[in-house]
Amino acid sequence: xxxxxxxxxxxxxxxxxxxxxxxxxxxxxxxxxxxxxxxxxxxxxxxxxxxxxxxxxxxxxxxxxxxxxxxxxxxxxxxxxxxxxxxxxxxxxxxxxxxxxxxxxxxxxxxxxxxxxxxxxxxxxxxxxxxxxxxxxxxxxxxxxxxxxxxxxxxxxxxxxxxxxxxxxxxxxxxxxxxxxxxxxxxxxxxxxxxxxxxxxxxxxxxxxxxxxxxxxxxxxxxxxxxxxxxxxxxxxxxxxxxxxxxxxxxxxxxxxxxxxxxxxxxxxxxxx
Amino acid sequence: xxxxxxxxxxxxxxxxxxxxxxxxxxxxxxxxxxxxxxxxxxxxxxxxxxxxxxxxxxxxxxxxxxxxxxxxxxxxxxxxxxxxxxxxxxxxxxxxxxxxxxxxxxxxxxxxxxxxxxxxxxxxxxxxxxxxxxxxxxxxxxxxxxxxxxxxxxxxxxxxxxxxxxxxxxxxxxxxxxxxxxx
Numbered sequence: 001x002x003x004x005x006x007x008x009x010x011x012x013x014x015x016x017x018x019x020x021x022x023x024x025x026x027x028x029x030x031x032x033x034x035x036x037x038x039x040x041x042x043x044x045x046x047x048x049x050x051x052x053x054x055x056x057x058x059x060x061x062x063x064x065x066x067x068x069x070x071x072x073x074x075x076x077x078x079x080x081x082x083x084x085x086x087x088x089x090x091x092x093x094x095x096x097x098x099x100x101x102x103x104x105x106x107x108x109x110x111x112x113x114x115x116x117x118x119x120x121x122x123x124x125x126x127x128x129x130x131x132x133x134x135x136x137x138x139x140x141x142x143x144x145x146x147x148x149x150x151x152x153x154x155x156x157x158x159x160x161x162x163x164x165x166x167x168x169x170x171x172x173x174x175x176x177x178x179x180x181x182x183x184x185x186x187x188x189x190x191x192x193x194x195x196x197x198x199x200x201x202x203x204x205x206x207x208x209x210x211x212x213x214x215x216x217x218x219x220x221x222x223x224x225x226x227x228x229x230x231x232x233x234x235x236x237x238x239x240x241x242x243x244x245x246x247x248x249x250x251x252x253x254x255x256x257x258x259x260x261x262x263x264x265x266x267x268x269x270x271x272x273x
Numbered sequence: 274x275x276x277x278x279x280x281x282x283x284x285x286x287x288x289x290x291x292x293x294x295x296x297x298x299x300x301x302x303x304x305x306x307x308x309x310x311x312x313x314x315x316x317x318x319x320x321x322x323x324x325x326x327x328x329x330x331x332x333x334x335x336x337x338x339x340x341x342x343x344x345x346x347x348x349x350x351x352x353x354x355x356x357x358x359x360x361x362x363x364x365x366x367x368x369x370x371x372x373x374x375x376x377x378x379x380x381x382x383x384x385x386x387x388x389x390x391x392x393x394x395x396x397x398x399x400x401x402x403x404x405x406x407x408x409x410x411x412x413x414x415x416x417x418x419x420x421x422x423x424x425x426x427x428x429x430x431x432x433x434x435x436x437x438x439x440x441x442x443x444x445x446x447x448x449x450x451x452x453x454x455x456x
Binding site for chain 1: 313314315318319322323326330334335347348349354355403406
């Protein structure tokens with residue numbers, strides 16, 4: 001477990017991996033793999049069956065952590081594989097895999113999750129009809145990048161008071177997302193706080209694109225057209241999730257503020273000069 | 274928890290410890306020194322928040338795993354409810370964790386949050402709302418990590434106790450069974 005100071009990170013975690021693997025091989029008698037039912041909306045990921053025999057290791061269903069790693073379990077249990085060095089891709093199943101995997105794998109997993117969430121939310125796909133499942137693996141990194149990007153784009157376009165513009169844009173978007181979520185919750189809707197924040201953040205992607213285009217080309221008519229298109233796109237993206245979360249009679253009450261917020265961001269984009 | 278690092282051991286994962294500390298220190302240093310050198314609030318905001326976010330990610334995904342063997346996350350189960358999940362190494366591995374590593378991990382976590390709170394108080398006194406925004410974001414990230422890892426550690430301790438009592442119970446029953454079979 002202890003190494004000299006010259007050992008780089010990856011090999012030290014590799015040796016941790018090997019040690020822990022040996023430990024587990026020694027202590028685990030049988031290795032039945034517990035398996036999750038496969039979820040249709042999830043993109044293909046590193047599949048790792050999970051060992052449930054040890055009481056310590058979380059025999060759970062590899063879940064998607066908030067800005068953290070993720071793994072999916074296949075619907076067919078794999079035979080217990082030989083201890084291998086590439087943990088995340090191998091079939092050796094036990095919870096320490098997420099604890100002892102190489103750092104690069106975590107990064108890749110998070111990045112791929114951002115991309116898949118973006119595709120699910122913003123682009124047409126067959127899972128939009130079941131919104132509860134679609135953003136199951138919510139994460140807040142995507143929204144964070146999109147909000148900062150939008151703030152930067154607005155700030156760049158502004159010729160004066162750049163700092164105020166950025167601060168106002170960031171605060172408006174962040175507070176707006178929180179307030180919209182609270183609105184849905186207070187209307188008696190069933191939505192999970194972070195999932196909704198994540199969704200509203202991802203729905204900012206079209207406005208990001210619009211702001212980028214407006215940044216590059218400073219024609220008012222073009223700006224109006226681009227902003228209207230991206231506004232419609234954002235609202236279309238947010239609609240299924242928001243409307244399914246509340247009582248059908250209160251759909252408009254939940255959707256109207258979302259639309260209002262996007263309209264105000266759109267005005268900010270147009271009006272900045 | 275003592276104020277001095279446990280003696281007699283070296284850091285087992287020096288590079289991880291370094292990364293654990295470096296982003297926190299960089300975010301705090303940049304924020305404090307930037308007022309002297311940088312005019313633009315946007316740059317201060319973006320760089321500080323970016324460093325804080327990187328630090329959050331590193332602590333949560335890398336140094337938490339490697340230095341103390343803990344990991345926490347949230348997932349949404351099939352019923353649509355949000356569930357917090359905690360994961361920890363088993364007892365032997367936890368016991369083998371380097372004491373100095375875990376000392377460093379917890380202390381820097383708490384110190385960084387305390388530093389942000391102090392800076393927040395300064396900002397409040399000076400009535401600078403926009404700097405308060407930056408500090409708010411960084412503080413939220415630090416506190417999220419602290420809460421998550423503390424809960425995870427408690428969960429791990431609970432599991433160890435459960436395991437110990439289970440083992441004792443099963444050993445007692447098997448001893449009794451073998452005693453009866455002999456008789």
